[in-house]
Structures are given as C-alpha cells and as structure tokens.
Amino acid sequence: MSRRSRTRSLVAALLASLLLVAGCGTQDGDTPDAGEPPSGPDTGGDAEELLPDDGTTGGEEGDMPSDGDPEELAVQDAADRAGIDPADVEVVTNEAVTWSDGSLGCPQEGQFYTQALVEGYRIVVEAGTETFEYHGAAGQPPAYCADPQPPVQQQGTVDQ
Numbered sequence: 001m002s003r004r005s006r007t008r009s010l011v012a013a014l015l016a017s018l019l020l021v022a023g024c025g026t027q028d029g030d031t032p033d034a035g036e037p038p039s040g041p042d043t044g045g046d047a048e049e050l051l052p053d054d055g056t057t058g059g060e061e062g063d064m065p066s067d068g069d070p071e072e073l074a075v076q077d078a079a080d081r082a083g084i085d086p087a088d089v090e091v092v093t094n095e096a097v098t099w100s101d102g103s104l105g106c107p108q109e110g111q112f113y114t115q116a117l118v119e120g121y122r123i124v125v126e127a128g129t130e131t132f133e134y135h136g137a138a139g140q141p142p143a144y145c146a147d148p149q150p151p152v153q154q155q156g157t158v159d160q
Helices: 003-023 070-082
Strands: 047-049 089-099 118-127 130-137 143-145 153-157
Touching: 070 089, 070 118, 070 130, 070 143, 089 130
Parallel strands: none
Antiparallel strands: 047 143, 089 118, 089 153, 118 130, 130 143
C-alpha cells in the first residue's frame, strides 16, 4: 500500500470517528441537570446519559465517577431509579455486542446517527421488580435505554 493510500485511509478513519462522536451528541435540554436525580424508565425518552458534565451519575455529590466500571454504573443507576440498595440489584446480562449504528440500539426520533457498525456492550439488570437495559460503545460509559433495540451481533460475556 502506498504512503498516499495509507494517508487517505487514516483520514477516512478519522472522519468516520468524528462523525460517530458527532452522531452521539444530544440536543440542548435533552440531558438532566447535574442536580436533578435521573428520571424514571417511563419518561418517554429512549436513552438517557448516566453521566452529566460533572462526572457523577446525576445524583448527589460523591456519586460514582465517570471512569467507573460500566456494570457498576448501571447497577447504581438502576438502584437509584428503583429506589433500592445497589446490593439488591442483579446483573442479568453483561455482554459484548456489535450495534448496527451510532444509536447503540437506542435510537431517538429526530437524531441522525453514523451508519457504521459500532463495537460495544449491553448490560441488563433487575432492580426489584423492574428490568433496566444499558447500552454503550467500547470504552464509553453506559446509557439507560427505555426502548432498546437488539444488537446486530452478540459476542459473549464481558469479563470484568
């Protein structure tokens, strides 16, 4: 492969990455304020970011930081939503998956997403009598998904 061809490939990969990041953004007013508790699963929205700009899960100061383990973040958020102790939340599934596009299996009306396969994960937890599903891209924090879509491919259990 020529140097020029490699440079073009690198530029194309960088542009695709930028489009992926841009496609995952939200419109103003779509995310809760840092001081608000996360809203419940029946809010009508499809996906909710777990981590506001201050790096917490949206609750009181001292919550889990954004660089926490995705499974732990999902368990904490589900416990907050269900109003129970995190120790009472059961992880049903934590698996590596391939999402069909930048929506990560949680498309929102009016949003545009990159049309490329995205490596990520799906975490399903039971908190009390409720089941919560969280989706994420590899290396990114999870997002709660009220109306989850299936992944293109399941790759197996994630080792923690």
